[in-house]
Amino acid sequence: EIVLTQSPATLSLSPGERATLSCRASLSVTSSYLAWYQQKPGQAPRLLIYDASGRATGIPDRFSGSGSGTDFTLTISRLEPEDSAVYYCQQYGSSPSFGQGTRLEIK
């Protein structure tokens, strides 16, 4: 099983700033099969990024993903108040697994 570790656990930034969220895998993720999700309180998760850098339908270009192997990053440029949420990474190179999440707070 691939274990995903996300950092930081919590991130507090101001509107207009850039957020950088990290996801590190215990083993190399096949074919960069890594996704990112956003989840707001009381809502289902929403797919943001797939295949490490592909943007899902309807996702603003402020959200971008990068990385390969064991190290992946989600970058949110020009933060907006509605970006406040928990963000999860997920690998699907083997039996799917999720990271524990990063909570992003917009001051």
Add this chain to the structure above:
Amino acid sequence: EVQLLESGGDLVQPGGSLRLSCAAFGFTFSSNAMNWVRQAPGKGLEWVSGISGSGYTTYYADSVKGRFTISRDNSKNTLYLQMKSLRAEDTAVYYCSKDRPGVTTPHYFAYWGQGTLVTVSS
């Protein structure tokens, strides 16, 4: 528009059984792999099970293997999760999700339902 509507969540005693359903709308159900993902209260996400579009191939997390059974009825556009020998640690919101187009093994979860709550407690 893709819509996924889960139902069947309830309060059940430890050792009990429950069947969840997920009605799908807005896409060709039989052509898409589907999954169940759960979230314990205040916790993170956990993939539970997946099934190919035909229903012939199924996949399970180790935590539920031998206790849960995923199935689908393509004539009714409905996904199921039969849960047996339920434990307190199975308490969670269970989400139905549509997988990436064109795959048979679990990939990423492109669309999600609103979830149904399963509580295992005496």
